[in-house]
Amino acid sequence: MKQKLTAKELFRILSIPVVVASLCCLSPIVIVLLGISTTAVAASLSDILYYEYRWYFRLAGLLALSLSLWLFFRRKGICTLDQAKRRRNEIINTALIVFIVSILAYVVWLYGVVEIIGIWLGIWG
Numbered sequence: 535m536k537q538k539l540t541a542k543e544l545f546r547i548l549s550i551p552v553v554v555a556s557l558c559c560l561s562p563i564v565i566v567l568l569g570i571s572t573t574a575v576a577a578s579l580s581d582i583l584y585y586e587y588r589w590y591f592r593l594a595g596l597l598a599l600s601l602s603l604w605l606f607f608r609r610k611g612i613c614t615l616d617q618a619k620r621r622r623n624e625i626i627n628t629a630l631i632v633f634i635v636s637i638l639a640y641v642v643w644l645y646g647v648v649e650i651i652g653i654w655l656g657i658w659g
């Protein structure tokens with residue numbers, strides 16, 4: 535019996551990879567909110583992390599997304615290659631949906647929420 539991907543399951547798959555991919559800009563906000571750093575140091579750190587290492591963070595987010603999908607399918611009972619071959623269409627469709635929604639979630643989270651918080655804190659002008 536095939537089950538549809540629910541919003542709760544989608545959120546569970548996407549939440550950690552999106553946060554991992556956005557750590558380049560989220561970590562300066564966290565250190566300012568914890569009182570460890572000033573906004574000037576956080577702005578400098580965010581420039582370095584975003585402009586020099588953003589693709590490493592995105593790659594780490596992609597790896598975390600792959601691990602999340604693998605764990606999701608393991609919990610669904612797809613443990614062997616024969617089971618994966620039998621449920622190939624379900625795996626492909628779920629992976630495509632998760633990948634597209636993860637890109638949208640990353641853009642909204644990083645360039646919407648995180649940037650607004652950074653502007654509010656005075657890290658970015």
